[in-house]
Amino acid sequence: xxxxxxxxxxxxxxxxxxxxxxxxxxxxxxxxxxxxxxxxxxxxxxxxxxxxxxxxxxxxxxxxxxxxxxxxxxxxxxxxxxxxxxxxxxxxxxxxxxxxxxxxxxxxxxxxxxxxxxxxxxxxxxx
Numbered sequence: 022x023x024x025x026x027x028x029x030x031x032x033x034x035x036x037x038x039x040x041x042x043x044x045x046x047x048x049x050x051x052x053x054x055x056x057x058x059x060x061x062x063x064x065x066x067x068x069x070x071x072x073x074x075x076x077x078x079x080x081x082x083x084x085x086x087x088x089x090x091x092x093x094x095x096x097x098x099x100x101x102x103x104x105x106x107x108x109x110x111x112x113x114x115x116x117x118x119x120x121x122x123x124x125x126x127x128x129x130x131x132x133x134x135x136x137x138x139x140x141x142x143x144x145x146x147x148x
Contacts, residue, residue: 024145025083027135031098032079034128039072054119075101088146095140102133 041049046065050057057065075098082094106129113122139145 024139027139028079028083031132031135032076032083035072035076035079039069039076042066042069042072044069052119053122055117091146092140092144095136095145099133099136099140102129102136105129106133 043066046062046069047057050061050065055061078094079098082090085091085094106126109118109122109125109129112118113126118125
């Protein structure tokens, strides 16, 4: 897959999930078996806001060709996805989520691998 196609999909997924987390956090969290109170809803909405900002960043990087800039976004995204994967995996193992939580982990593994692929296996900075 071409990097521009990947990063467009990446931005779209982040925007979609971010908007859901921002506007319907209690419903979205409830589908994972989480009961959230006021503080949890605020934190979830903050996360949604960050996801939307990350989507905008990804969208803006679709046409970037400068190697250092490309590697900067690879490192940023890779760190973000690996940390998200780690936190979610631990929460899933601790029983915090219903079984549907595994779907998030699968998505996080896919995105983490994609960033490894574009950063180190088939570096976009050298294409």
